[in-house]
Every structure is written in C-alpha cells, then in structure tokens.
Amino acid sequence: MNRRLTGLFDTDDISVEDQDLLEYGQDWTRFYKPDPSAVVFPRNAQQVRDLVELARKDHLGLVPSGGRTGMSGGACAIDKEIVVSFQKMNAIMEFDRDDATLTVEPGVVTANLQQRAWDEGLFYPVDFGSSGSSYIGGNIATNAGGIKVLRYGMTRNWVAGLKVVTGNGDLLELNGGLVKNNTGYDLRHLFVGSEGTLGFIVEATMKLTGQPLPASVVLLAVPNMSDCLKILQVFRKGLTLNAFEFFSDNAMEKVLSVSEFSRPIDTESPYYVLLEFERSDKTALERAEASFAKCLKQGLLVDGIIASSEQQNKQLWQYRERITESITSRTPYKNDIAVRPSQVPSFLRAIEQVTSRYFPEFEIVWFGHIGDGNLHLNILRPEDWDVSSFKTACDELNHHILDLVSTFKGSVSAEHGIGLLKKAYLPYTRSEREIDLLRNLKQVFDPDSIMNPGKLI
Amino acid sequence: MNRRLTGLFDTDDISVEDQDLLEYGQDWTRFYKPDPSAVVFPRNAQQVRDLVELARKDHLGLVPSGGRTGMSGGACAIDKEIVVSFQKMNAIMEFDRDDATLTVEPGVVTANLQQRAWDEGLFYPVDFGSSGSSYIGGNIATNAGGIKVLRYGMTRNWVAGLKVVTGNGDLLELNGGLVKNNTGYDLRHLFVGSEGTLGFIVEATMKLTGQPLPASVVLLAVPNMSDCLKILQVFRKGLTLNAFEFFSDNAMEKVLSVSEFSRPIDTESPYYVLLEFERSDKTALERAEASFAKCLKQGLLVDGIIASSEQQNKQLWQYRERITESITSRTPYKNDIAVRPSQVPSFLRAIEQVTSRYFPEFEIVWFGHIGDGNLHLNILRPEDWDVSSFKTACDELNHHILDLVSTFKGSVSAEHGIGLLKKAYLPYTRSEREIDLLRNLKQVFDPDSIMNPGKLI
Numbered sequence: 001m002n003r004r005l006t007g008l009f010d011t012d013d014i015s016v017e018d019q020d021l022l023e024y025g026q027d028w029t030r031f032y033k034p035d036p037s038a039v040v041f042p043r044n045a046q047q048v049r050d051l052v053e054l055a056r057k058d059h060l061g062l063v064p065s066g067g068r069t070g071m072s073g074g075a076c077a078i079d080k081e082i083v084v085s086f087q088k089m090n091a092i093m094e095f096d097r098d099d100a101t102l103t104v105e106p107g108v109v110t111a112n113l114q115q116r117a118w119d120e121g122l123f124y125p126v127d128f129g130s131s132g133s134s135y136i137g138g139n140i141a142t143n144a145g146g147i148k149v150l151r152y153g154m155t156r157n158w159v160a161g162l163k164v165v166t167g168n169g170d171l172l173e174l175n176g177g178l179v180k181n182n183t184g185y186d187l188r189h190l191f192v193g194s195e196g197t198l199g200f201i202v203e204a205t206m207k208l209t210g211q212p213l214p215a216s217v218v219l220l221a222v223p224n225m226s227d228c229l230k231i232l233q234v235f236r237k238g239l240t241l242n243a244f245e246f247f248s249d250n251a252m253e254k255v256l257s258v259s260e261f262s263r264p265i266d267t268e269s270p271y272y273v274l275l276e277f278e279r280s281d282k283t284a285l286e287r288a289e290a291s292f293a294k295c296l297k298q299g300l301l302v303d304g305i306i307a308s309s310e311q312q313n314k315q316l317w318q319y320r321e322r323i324t325e326s327i328t329s330r331t332p333y334k335n336d337i338a339v340r341p342s343q344v345p346s347f348l349r350a351i352e353q354v355t356s357r358y359f360p361e362f363e364i365v366w367f368g369h370i371g372d373g374n375l376h377l378n379i380l381r382p383e384d385w386d387v388s389s390f391k392t393a394c395d396e397l398n399h400h401i402l403d404l405v406s407t408f409k410g411s412v413s414a415e416h417g418i419g420l421l422k423k424a425y426l427p428y429t430r431s432e433r434e435i436d437l438l439r440n441l442k443q444v445f446d447p448d449s450i451m452n453p454g455k456l457i
Numbered sequence: 458m459n460r461r462l463t464g465l466f467d468t469d470d471i472s473v474e475d476q477d478l479l480e481y482g483q484d485w486t487r488f489y490k491p492d493p494s495a496v497v498f499p500r501n502a503q504q505v506r507d508l509v510e511l512a513r514k515d516h517l518g519l520v521p522s523g524g525r526t527g528m529s530g531g532a533c534a535i536d537k538e539i540v541v542s543f544q545k546m547n548a549i550m551e552f553d554r555d556d557a558t559l560t561v562e563p564g565v566v567t568a569n570l571q572q573r574a575w576d577e578g579l580f581y582p583v584d585f586g587s588s589g590s591s592y593i594g595g596n597i598a599t600n601a602g603g604i605k606v607l608r609y610g611m612t613r614n615w616v617a618g619l620k621v622v623t624g625n626g627d628l629l630e631l632n633g634g635l636v637k638n639n640t641g642y643d644l645r646h647l648f649v650g651s652e653g654t655l656g657f658i659v660e661a662t663m664k665l666t667g668q669p670l671p672a673s674v675v676l677l678a679v680p681n682m683s684d685c686l687k688i689l690q691v692f693r694k695g696l697t698l699n700a701f702e703f704f705s706d707n708a709m710e711k712v713l714s715v716s717e718f719s720r721p722i723d724t725e726s727p728y729y730v731l732l733e734f735e736r737s738d739k740t741a742l743e744r745a746e747a748s749f750a751k752c753l754k755q756g757l758l759v760d761g762i763i764a765s766s767e768q769q770n771k772q773l774w775q776y777r778e779r780i781t782e783s784i785t786s787r788t789p790y791k792n793d794i795a796v797r798p799s800q801v802p803s804f805l806r807a808i809e810q811v812t813s814r815y816f817p818e819f820e821i822v823w824f825g826h827i828g829d830g831n832l833h834l835n836i837l838r839p840e841d842w843d844v845s846s847f848k849t850a851c852d853e854l855n856h857h858i859l860d861l862v863s864t865f866k867g868s869v870s871a872e873h874g875i876g877l878l879k880k881a882y883l884p885y886t887r888s889e890r891e892i893d894l895l896r897n898l899k900q901v902f903d904p905d906s907i908m909n910p911g912k913l914i
Binding site for chain 1: 553554555556599600602606611613614623625627629630633634635636637638639640641642643644646647649650651655667686689690693694737738740795796797798799826829830831866867868869870871872873874875879883886887888890891892894895897898900901902913914
C-alpha cells in the first residue's frame with residue numbers, strides 16, 4: 001500500500017514512523033489506542049481526490065486530521081486507516097473586503113484566522129479554549145461552538161462556502177460565498193458537523209463581522225437556579241450580551257481552593273451567573289446597573305459586582321475559566337449536554353435527584369453556557385473511591401442521565417460531536433428511523449464507507 | 458381514488474370542485490395550467506402520514522400548498538396530483554418566553570406569526586411583500602428571504618425545530634428547538650429550502666428576537682455603481698443597517714411617472730442607494746451624518762437626504778417599493794439572481810454589455826438588495842414590440858444572462874427557489890455531479906417520487 005501512496009505523495013508528505021502514527025492517529029480523547037497504517041499530508045485538493053480514488057479501489061479507510069483537539073474521538077485512527085493530516089494545507093488564500101470573507105485551506109489554525117481577520121479590521125467570532133491549535137477544517141467538520149455562541153452562534157453560521165472532496169471522489173463547490181442562494185438542497189449545511197464521514201473539506205470561505213466594542217463583566221449571586229433565566233431576560237432587554245454563563249457554589253469553592261483568589265462577592269449563594277455585555281454607548285453601563293437593581297428588587301439575586309476595568313473583567317472570568325482545572329484531581333465524570341434553555345432548571349434538578357438516589361455520596365459541580373441551554377455536568381469522584389469503581393458507577397449512572405436527556409428532548413452532544421465516543425448515545429435523542437436515514441445519506445456521498453469509517457454512525 | 462381519500466378525510470376536508478382545483482392547483486406563477494385531481498385539507502400530522510402511505514401504494518403525486526404566493530411554480534399541480542393544502546393546520550401551538558420561540562402549524566400566515574411575536578414583546582424579522590398571505594410552512598420550504606436579510610438573514614436562520622413527514626411516511630422531529638446540538642447530520646437544514654420534495658412540514662418552532670429600535674431612512678445619489686459597496690462599508694462601520702437597497706435612475710423616473718411624488722433629491726444621478734439604520738442611541742443620527750459627510754468628501758455620493766420623521770421614512774421607501782408597479786405595463790422580463798456582493802458592479806456591467814450587444818433597444822431597470830448581492834433585473838419591452846416577440850427575444854437573451862451568472866459563480870435563484878420554472882437553469886450554477894447527488898438525496902427520503910414530483914430536480 002505504501003508503494004501506491006508514494007505514487008501520489010512526495011516522500012516528505014508520507015510517514016509511517018511510530019511517533020507520527022501515534023501522534024496523528026488520535027485527538028484529545030485518550031480512550032482509544034491509535035493504530036493507523038500511515039499518515040499522509042496532502043498539499044492540494046487534487047491529491048485528496050487521488051487518495052480517495054486509491055482508497056475506493058483498495059478498500060482503505062481515511063481518517064481526517066486537523067489540530068487533533070477533538071473530545072469525542074472523531075479524529076482517531078484505530079483500525080489501520082490512513083490518516084489524512086491537513087497540516088500542510090494551511091494557506092489563507094483570499095481576503096475579500098467587500099464580502100467580508102476569508103477563504104482558507106482547512107489546515108489554518110483557528111487563531112491565525114482570527115488574527116488575520118483582526119488585522120484587516122474585522123472579526124472572526126467563533127472562539128474556544130483550543131483556538132491556538134485547532135484547525136478551521138475541524139471546526140467546520142464538528143460545527144464547533146465555544147464561549148460566544150449566545151452572541152454569535154456556532155461555526156455553521158460563519159460558513160459562506162465550502163469545497164469538499166466526497167467519498168465518491170467528487171470535488172464539490174458548495175455555495176461559493178453567496179448570501180442568498182435558493183437552488184436546491186443546501187449541501188453546505190449537510191457537510192458542516194458531518195465529522196468527515198461524507199467527505200473532507202479542502203477549502204472554506206468564512207464570513208467575518210465587525211470588531212466588538214469594549215465589554216464589561218458582571219458576576220451575580222443567585223439563590224434559585226430557575227431565576228437565572230429571568231435574570232437573562234432582564235439583562236437581555238437593554239444590552240447586547242456576549243456571554244451568559246452559570247456555575248454552582250461548589251464550583252466557586254473549588255476555584256478558591258486552588259487559587260489565591262478571594263471571594264469576589266461576600267454573600268454566598270447556591271449559584272452564580274457571569275455575564276458579559278457590550279458597552280455599545282455611554283449609557284450601557286447605566287442600563288446594566290438598572291438591570292441589576294431591577295433583579296435585586298425582584299429578589300432574583302442577592303448580591304453582585306460589575307467590573308470597572310479590563311483587568312477586573314479578566315479577573316471575574318477566571319472564576320468561571322478555572323473550574324475545570326480545579327476539579328481535575330477528582331477525576332470528574334463529564335458530560336456535554338444541552339436542553340432548551342427554558343428546560344435547564346428542571347433538567348438540572350432531575351439530574352441531581354437521579355444522582356443522589358443512586359449515588360448519594362457523589363458531588364455534582366455544574367457550570368455551563370446557560371443562555372444556550374448547554375450544561376457541563378461534572379460528577380466528582382469521592383476522595384475514598386478508586387478511579388476504577390468510580391468509572392463503573394458512572395457508566396451505570398450515565399444511562400439514567402441519558403434517559404433524562406431523552407425525556408427532556410435534549411442533545412447528547414451539544415458541542416463536541418459524536419465521533420467514536422458517543423455513537424452508542426445517538427439513539428437517546430435520534431429515532432431509529434432517523435439514524436437509518438443518516439446511514440442512507442452517508443451512502444449517497446460515501447458508498448464504499450471509506451470516509452472516517454466507524455465514526456458518528 | 459376519491460373513495461380511498463374519503464377513508465382518510467372528512468367530506469369537508471376534500472374537494473374536487475373545479476373552482477378549488479383551479480385555485481389550489483397553482484401559485485403566483487401564471488405559466489402553468491393547474492390540473493390536480495383533488496385538494497385535501499389535513500387537520501394533523503397523522504392524516505399527512507396516512508395520505509403519504511396511500512400515495513405510495515397508489516403511486517399518486519402530492520403537491521404541498523401554503524399561501525400560494527410562490528414565484529417559481531413550486532406549488533403548482535399540473536399532472537393530476539393531489540394538492541395538500543395546509544390551510545386548516547393553522548394553529549399557533551406554543552409560545553416559550555424563556556426560549557423566545559413560537560411553535561406553529563405550517564398553515565399559519567406569516568403576518569399572524571409576526572403579530573403574535575409582537576404581542577409577546579418580541580419580533581419575527583423575516584418579512585416580505587406577501588407576508589399577509591404566505592404561510593410559514595411555505596416560507597421554510599422555500600427558505601424565504603425578503604427586505605431585511607442584510608440584518609436578520611433568511612428564514613433558515615430562524616428555524617429552531619421542525620416536524621416533517623417524509624416521502625417514506627416517517628414523522629421526523631428535527632432539532633426540537635435546541636440551540637446547540639451536534640449529533641450527526643443536521644436534517645433540519647436539508648429540509649429548509651427543499652420545496653416539499655423530501656417531505657412536508659407539519660410543525661415548526663421559530664426563533665424570535667427583540668423588537669427593533671426606531672430606524673431612519675437615508676436616500677443617496679451615487680454616480681458610480683461600484684461606489685455603492687464603499688458607501689456600504691462606511692455606513693456599516695458605526696451603524697446597524699436594516700437594509701441597503703439600490704436602484705437605477707430610470708427606476709426612479711418610472712416611479713415619478715406613475716406617482717405624484719417629486720424628486721426627493723435635486724441632483725440627478727445614475728444610481729440611488731436607500732439604506733435604513735437603527736437609531737440605537739442618541740448619537741446614531743450624528744454617526745449617520747458623519748458617514749454621509751465622509752462619503753461626500755470622498756466623492757462617493759453627490760447628494761442625499763436623511764429622513765427626519767417616521768412619515769418621511771415611509772415616503773423614501775416608496776421610491777424603492779413602487780418600482781415593480783411602475784414598470785408592469787412594459788411586461789418586464791424579470792430575473793431573481795445573486796452574486797457575491799463584491800461582484801455586483803462588474804456583474805451588472807457585464808449584463809448591460811451583453812444586453813446592448815444583442816438587443817440595443819432594450820432598456821434595463823435595476824433594483825435590488827445590493828448588501829446581499831441579490832439583484833432584480835428587469836428588462837423592459839420596447840413600446841413598439843409585441844409581447845410575443847419580446848418573450849422570444851428574452852428567452853434568447855436569457856441564455857447569455859445565465860451564462861454570466863455561471864461565470865460569476867452566482868445563483869440563478871436568490872430567493873424564489875427553483876420549482877418548475879427554473880429547473881432548466883440549475884445546471885448553470887450546480888455541477889452535473891451535484892445535481893445527481895441531489896437526486897440521490899431525494900431518493901433517500903422519497904423513494905417513490907411522490908413528494909412534489911417534478912419540482913426542483
């Protein structure tokens with residue numbers, strides 16, 4: 001097989017080194033043993049097409065690989081597949097000021113795209129922790145979300161055009177940057193979030209927007225979870241919100257325990273809301289203060305603080321951002337789930353009830369993007385439990401949690417995709433018939449099942 | 458067949474009256490002779506499923522029918538199909554304040570949805586001339602656009618969840634109002650704009666947003682078409698633009714000739730730009746005036762007017778809105794095309810060149826949503842030509858125009874869909890291979906080709 005690959009790629013662009021197979025054969029998921037047969041680094045779309053032709057003939061699986069920051073095993077090669085790394089297709093090809101778009105190769109690091117947009121006086125708003133290493137191709141293939149979804153939406157909203165190579169070997173040009181185009185099924189949207197199972201992205205045209213105005217951060221102490229949504233309504237009325245996050249009091253305590261931070265608010269409270277609003281004009285701060293006063297008067301919150309400087313903005317964000325780090329030693333069971341925002345309070349209660357019924361000794365740390373209905377559930381291992389018993393218990397608990405997601409008509413993967421990790425979860429929120437249809441759709445674009453085989457469906 | 462239909466529907470919900478067959482068998486397109494075999498009015502999703510089962514068994518075509526305001530023959534029954542009117546599925550089912558969504562049946566008139574949102578203190582922003590009669594189901598099936606796309610995007614952006622009955626008879630619940638959901642291919646987006654060829658919408662959850670702030674309208678006299686985009690850049694910088702329209706001087710003259718309006722701007726100019734900006738705060742007007750001054754100084758415009766009252770806003774809009782009416786007597790050849798906004802000036806020049814090369818006596822009236830790249834091309838019949846020779850000439854010219862759309866990688870249908878009318882145009886902007894794939898996709902959801910047969914592909 002390697003001989004045939006060398007017909008398509010320069011020697012520099014193929015590797016079978018153990019180190020490379022290990023490194024390129026997996027993403028951030030650490031449950032799967034990487035076992036690809038080779039890694040290739042195409043330089044252009046034609047090479048990708050030629051590779052697909054070869055793969056069809058020889059029944060080889062192809063696994064796309066970007067910045068390898070995925071959390072669901074969507075970019076793991078565990079069964080002798082060929083890893084197709086887009087590392088060498090990393091050119092920013094065209095900036096169009098009139099259209100406010102950047103056309104890029106899939107291997108462009110998200111942060112580089114963001115930087116280039118900024119240098120042009122514009123803004124690419126989809127942002128998350130792994131922006132410094134994730135690739136835009138992977139962002140699109142997984143429809144990445146992140147910390148500003150409330151304001152700007154997911155990656156899907158920013159894809160103006162795509163070039164893809166399908167499992168049929170076709171090179172398709174989808175939508176080509178048009179704002180308005182109603183000429184049949186929008187295949188662009190089918191490819192966004194398809195995790196490389198229909199085809200590989202070889203070029204993308206991304207929309208940009210204006211640079212954001214300065215923002216201020218507000219931290220609020222909230223006694224009742226269900227009031228968070230009411231607070232959202234009040235603040236949303238007069239202000240543009242960039243983020244609306246929540247976390248539980250024990251999350252706050254965990255952060256305090258690993259940092260030298262003091263409590264930002266004296267009054268203790270079961271929940272905290274962290275929001276960021278744009279200072280769109282001189283009166284925005286006054287409007288924020290009025291919203292604060294209104295919530296206080298209605299008993300929705302008991303205390304709070306509005307940052308008065310960029311430095312204090314950053315400081316307040318730290319209480320939210322350092323939660324993950326603060327609980328790592330407790331080997332948390334994590335889940336990335338979503339329900340409709342209106343369902344968050346009762347969904348959260350239901351999960352707490354089911355957890356305490358089966359495992360009263362388990363502690364739950366909550367945080368998440370409540371404005372999007374996206375919750376990060378973290379269940380901590382009791383200090384006196386070993387990791388393996390904890391994992392077994394969590395696997396048991398998991399079924400009950402997924403049952404609840406199903407009852408609440410939520411999502412088993414809000415922003416991390418399905419990959420290998422969550423394939424078994426799919427039937428909790430998509431019907432058997434719908435999953436059949438997904439399989440049939442894949443068949444249309446990838447009849448030989450060579451594109452990221454075994455992932456998603 | 459009618460006996461079998463009566464097994465599924467009450468007598469009141471079936472009609473074979475000539476008058477009904479004629480009325481429900483067509484949309485606003487007037488090129489096709491309606492010839493359905495019956496019209497049915499389902500009351501719920503189950504009746505739609507039963508009907509699909511019957512249609513599969515008996516090989517009957519089903520044509521969905523909403524407000525019948527389509528412009529491409531997407532809702533015409535010309536071959537003994539059964540028309541499925543959603544007129545009686547017109548309930549607004551649920552308003553969710555926390556999610557800011559309205560869940561509705563497909564037969565809800567767009568204006569009723571808009572009104573209900575407004576009554577709840579919110580806003581449904583997709584708006585167009587036919588809002589008073591079009592149905593939301595049809596809006597979604599055709600991904601309707603309209604006059605505020607620059608600000609709010611097309612219908613697609615506002616669909617939070619769909620229930621559809623496919624040609625397989627499956628009832629699918631797609632996305633269910635979730636903001637974040639990355640669990641496989643997003644079928645919701647596949648159904649939006651599919652013109653009833655994959656399945657029929659039986660319920661939709663639509664997102665709402667905050668009510669808009671008061672706006673002001675600006676009319677500008679612009680000597681050079683290519684400067685319109687520069688003007689857009691300048692005004693966009695400090696202001697939120699609801700609309701950015703343009704029209705040519707002869708469009709202005711035609712409006713003046715049918716109205717008692719006087720010229721709104723003394724200075725004559727080949728092009729006019731009409732823009733609307735939100736008065737987001739007290740300084741918005743000053744920012745608009747500064748943008749105006751900047752454009753004037755740069756020579757991008759030669760004159761202009763900023764409306765100083767709501768009444769004047771409406772008056773200025775009239776110069777744009779009455780264009781269609783003012784040219785009707787000239788039986789214009791119309792086209793709804795789009796290119797990337799940056800391509801508008803050269804595309805427009807190219808069309809003018811090709812038209813004057815073949816038919817120098819033809820007059821072109823331009824108007825459109827330039828901010829979206831969507832142009833409405835209107836070629837007027839010379840007064841001394843009869844309609845039939847003009848039509849023949851336009852059919853000839855049409856090929857050259859579509860060739861240009863193809864060269865510019867534009868869209869042959871920006872906002873009106875394909876239906877019956879533009880099927881032959883599809884190959885100008887979508888490759889043969891892509892059209893094959895569209896057919897294969899249809900096959901997955903509608904293996905017996907009973908759902909709106911003959912439309913789109």
